[in-house]
Amino acid sequence: MSITKIAVMGYGVVGSGTVELFYKNKESICKKADRELDIKYILDLRDFPGDPFEDKLTKDFNVILNDDEVQIVAELMGGKTFAYEYTKQLLSKGKSVVTSNKELVAAHGAELLAIAKKNKCNYLFEASVGGGIPIIRPLHQCLVGNKIEKIAGILNGTTNFILTKMIYDQLSFDEALKLAQQLGYAEKDPTADIEGYDACRKICILGSLAFGKHIYPEYVHCSGITRVTLDDVEYADNAGYAIKLIGSVEAEGDKLNAMVCPRLVSKNNMLASVNDVYNAISVTGDGVGEVLFYGRGAGKLATASAVVGDIVDAAKHIGRPIVSLAWEDSSSRDFIIRYKESAVSIYVRITADEVDSYKEEISEMFGYVDFIPRKRRCEKELAFITPKLAEFEIDKRLEQISKKCKIESKIRVL
Amino acid sequence: MSITKIAVMGYGVVGSGTVELFYKNKESICKKADRELDIKYILDLRDFPGDPFEDKLTKDFNVILNDDEVQIVAELMGGKTFAYEYTKQLLSKGKSVVTSNKELVAAHGAELLAIAKKNKCNYLFEASVGGGIPIIRPLHQCLVGNKIEKIAGILNGTTNFILTKMIYDQLSFDEALKLAQQLGYAEKDPTADIEGYDACRKICILGSLAFGKHIYPEYVHCSGITRVTLDDVEYADNAGYAIKLIGSVEAEGDKLNAMVCPRLVSKNNMLASVNDVYNAISVTGDGVGEVLFYGRGAGKLATASAVVGDIVDAAKHIGRPIVSLAWEDSSSRDFIIRYKESAVSIYVRITADEVDSYKEEISEMFGYVDFIPRKRRCEKELAFITPKLAEFEIDKRLEQISKKCKIESKIRVL
Numbered sequence: 065m066s067i068t069k070i071a072v073m074g075y076g077v078v079g080s081g082t083v084e085l086f087y088k089n090k091e092s093i094c095k096k097a098d099r100e101l102d103i104k105y106i107l108d109l110r111d112f113p114g115d116p117f118e119d120k121l122t123k124d125f126n127v128i129l130n131d132d133e134v135q136i137v138a139e140l141m142g143g144k145t146f147a148y149e150y151t152k153q154l155l156s157k158g159k160s161v162v163t164s165n166k167e168l169v170a171a172h173g174a175e176l177l178a179i180a181k182k183n184k185c186n187y188l189f190e191a192s193v194g195g196g197i198p199i200i201r202p203l204h205q206c207l208v209g210n211k212i213e214k215i216a217g218i219l220n221g222t223t224n225f226i227l228t229k230m231i232y233d234q235l236s237f238d239e240a241l242k243l244a245q246q247l248g249y250a251e252k253d254p255t256a257d258i259e260g261y262d263a264c265r266k267i268c269i270l271g272s273l274a275f276g277k278h279i280y281p282e283y284v285h286c287s288g289i290t291r292v293t294l295d296d297v298e299y300a301d302n303a304g305y306a307i308k309l310i311g312s313v314e315a316e317g318d319k320l321n322a323m324v325c326p327r328l329v330s331k332n333n334m335l336a337s338v339n340d341v342y343n344a345i346s347v348t349g350d351g352v353g354e355v356l357f358y359g360r361g362a363g364k365l366a367t368a369s370a371v372v373g374d375i376v377d378a379a380k381h382i383g384r385p386i387v388s389l390a391w392e393d394s395s396s397r398d399f400i401i402r403y404k405e406s407a408v409s410i411y412v413r414i415t416a417d418e419v420d421s422y423k424e425e426i427s428e429m430f431g432y433v434d435f436i437p438r439k440r441r442c443e444k445e446l447a448f449i450t451p452k453l454a455e456f457e458i459d460k461r462l463e464q465i466s467k468k469c470k471i472e473s474k475i476r477v478l
Numbered sequence: 479m480s481i482t483k484i485a486v487m488g489y490g491v492v493g494s495g496t497v498e499l500f501y502k503n504k505e506s507i508c509k510k511a512d513r514e515l516d517i518k519y520i521l522d523l524r525d526f527p528g529d530p531f532e533d534k535l536t537k538d539f540n541v542i543l544n545d546d547e548v549q550i551v552a553e554l555m556g557g558k559t560f561a562y563e564y565t566k567q568l569l570s571k572g573k574s575v576v577t578s579n580k581e582l583v584a585a586h587g588a589e590l591l592a593i594a595k596k597n598k599c600n601y602l603f604e605a606s607v608g609g610g611i612p613i614i615r616p617l618h619q620c621l622v623g624n625k626i627e628k629i630a631g632i633l634n635g636t637t638n639f640i641l642t643k644m645i646y647d648q649l650s651f652d653e654a655l656k657l658a659q660q661l662g663y664a665e666k667d668p669t670a671d672i673e674g675y676d677a678c679r680k681i682c683i684l685g686s687l688a689f690g691k692h693i694y695p696e697y698v699h700c701s702g703i704t705r706v707t708l709d710d711v712e713y714a715d716n717a718g719y720a721i722k723l724i725g726s727v728e729a730e731g732d733k734l735n736a737m738v739c740p741r742l743v744s745k746n747n748m749l750a751s752v753n754d755v756y757n758a759i760s761v762t763g764d765g766v767g768e769v770l771f772y773g774r775g776a777g778k779l780a781t782a783s784a785v786v787g788d789i790v791d792a793a794k795h796i797g798r799p800i801v802s803l804a805w806e807d808s809s810s811r812d813f814i815i816r817y818k819e820s821a822v823s824i825y826v827r828i829t830a831d832e833v834d835s836y837k838e839e840i841s842e843m844f845g846y847v848d849f850i851p852r853k854r855r856c857e858k859e860l861a862f863i864t865p866k867l868a869e870f871e872i873d874k875r876l877e878q879i880s881k882k883c884k885i886e887s888k889i890r891v892l
Contacts, residue, residue: 085623085765096622098801190620196766198612198620206604206612208510209499209786334772337751351499351783352610355773358748359766369765372623376802388510388790 067100071128074141075108081368097376139163155179162374164191170265174278174393188374196366197359204388210349212274216312219266221341221361222257223309228339259288260324267311283397285323299447306336319401327478404456409477413447416469481514485542488555489522495782511790553577569593576788578605584679588692588807602788610780611773618802624763626688630726633680635755635775636671637723642753673702674738681725697811699737713861720750733815741892818870823891827861830883
């Protein structure tokens with residue numbers, strides 16, 4: 065039997081994890097793949113003297129590109145520059161590419177999938193969302209009988225860790241971020257995580273696959289967790305909610321509502337129980353109802369698990385594109401609903417002298433609101449949850465309130 | 479393009495749901511399958527006058543068996559008699575069979591998979607475990623890079639509903655069972671659910687797939703929830719646990735530990751948050767760590783969702799067996815560990831006059847035990863959790879205790 069040769073590009077955390085896991089379980093992997101697989105090259109610009117796989121290391125992308133024996137390439141470099149160029153060239157030559165690069169899939173997925181299809185190979189990206197959690201394949205294979213109605217997920221482990229520490233250990237946002245950095249969960253520049261950009265890329269990938277049209281990150285309203293305070297966490301808790309950074313995409317009529325923002329998640333919802341660096345993705349289909357996928361959303365071997373799964377699938381599908389893994393490109397955001405027009409409940413926290421005197425007015429303004437008790441409520445503070453209304457309608461009413469009270473926080477309810 | 483013809487055998491809940499979901503989403507299903515699919519026959523012995531698919535109904539299995547146009551058959555009849563014979567005959571003719579029949583897969587999976595392989599067709603059973611929850615395909619495809627270490631799941635919705643009502647509404651077991659029957663969640667004869675047999679079949683299927691060797695239900699220690707009392711539920715709650723019926727299979731050395739029984743599940747474990755008729759399956763692999771799959775474990779359209787997913791996969795793999803979906807047969811239980819030899823912590827509730835006077839003796843006997851406080855503790859009652867020891871060692875010590883106190887309950891800790 066001929067051996068299917070693989071190249072790994074990028075020998076960082078995920079790349080070295082992939083090589084490690086592949087060789088650790090090679091026998092059972094090849095058995096289940098029903099063919100011999102081996103890694104021929106590892107591409108990295110750095111030197112790794114003494115590395116057990118030193119003989120496979122190369123600094124020259126063209127060695128991989130021009131070796132006809134290499135049929136599958138794992139792009140684990142990240143970024144949108146070299147990774148983009150290399151992926152296009154590899155796919156154009158009919159080599160399948162598997163990747164953990166969410167930034168690239170979110171930015172160029174439609175184009176890269178089309179190039180793969182044209183060249184009868186595959187572009188697979190199970191590792192780009194939720195680390196090792198199986199989600200891409202279940203979505204387009206197991207749930208193929210369903211019309212997907214909604215996806216909502218905790219897609220970023222760093223922010224979930226920070227929020228968990230705020231909820232359970234009463235750390236402030238800044239303290240929790242610092243701890244996350246100390247533990248290696250957050251980068252020195254944590255912007256992509258805490259501002260929601262990372263979660264945004266992931267919900268774009270899931271939404272594009274589920275709804276068949278490329279949702280570019282710039283189409284999606286995105287706000288992070290930097291303004292969530294311990295006061296909000298406590299009020300939410302008292303009202304039966306946990307605050308989570310949620311990426312969501314949902315069909316509304318013939319349009320989609322997509323956003324990333326902190327949300328009050330009811331404790332009856334499984335997503336509220338997802339703590340620390342764990343991720344979870346809830347998918348609702350017209351047949352299956354709600355299903356949820358949970359696990360470690362990042363990490364060396366967890367992500368490698370998804371990469372290896374894709375390598376095996378690519379090996380099984382050499383010469384045959386997986387048709388269900390595809391979506392159309394989009395040229396404008398007009399299939400995305402303007403989020404202010406969408407109906408939502410909002411948690412609001414306001415401060416003012418004698419704030420209680422505004423209770424009746426606020427109630428009347430919204431017809432009805434739920435005021436939230438707080439154990440050690442500051443007399444100058446009031447928190448409530450509005451009924452479900454178009455968001456711009458809520459904003460109008462809050463503008464009225466803001467003439468008398470300071471609006472400290474506004475967090476949407478999931 | 480030629481049309482791939484399907485037959486559905488059994489027009490009950492799952493059968494009619496499958497037909498309904500298939501025609502509801504036919505266009506997108508065929509697009510993702512990349513071929514035209516249609517249902518040609520529906521087999522049932524009953525008449526369905528006025529049914530929209532009356533023209534497809536047949537009472538004669540041989541019509542399906544002998545129609546060369548039919549390449550895929552959904553066996554949704556259940557049971558081990560006709561379903562077994564029919565499945566063997568269909569597979570022997572090279573027709574792929576997809577099924578929700580856990581009883582049949584657990585009893586004859588190895589044999590049926592071998593027949594399928596020999597005849598270059600597939601035997602698929604995503605719907606046999608966890609209703610619509612994607613679990614079979616993720617296990618052998620997405621997680622192919624992993625050595626699976628452990629599977630533990632809430633695999634039966636009826637018992638989980640009963641336990642949920644005991645935990646949250648303080649219903650007794652009998653009251654909760656009655657309610658489940660009224661709501662249609664439990665059958666008139668609830669034995670298979672409440673005694674754990676249904677969960678046992680499911681853990682056998684998952685374990686066989688994950689560990690590569692057929693685990694027959696008779697190899698598995700199985701006890702149900704009929705002896706779980708409200709007292710136990712309350713003690714468990716006070717100690718930070720929920721009581722759940724757990725099916726589990728785990729590698730221990732070169733053997734497997736498989737069992738179905740009620741367990742104390744720590745509230746930090748996601749499984750403790752799974753309520754009502756929902757199912758969840760936790761899978762631990764050496765790469766991915768723990769991942770969990772959650773959703774409605776039964777129901778017409780949820781199960782149909784899994785069946786349709788398998789139909790599409792069967793259509794994509796006509797003439798090509800899916801090699802990773804397989805396991806060897808087994809001729810004896812000697813790869814299953816004797817469960818009494820496995821180390822476990824056990825929750826114990828005892829009664830006696832002046833029971834507190836035995837506390838010290840019990841502590842000394844086990845080296846250390848956790849006594850559980852209870853709000854309204856009866857003076858004659860004591861509950862504690864033992865340290866982790868081989869179960870037969872715990873039994874020996876409990877035998878000592880049983881000379882002085884009555885042992886009311888014994889529940890393993892997960």
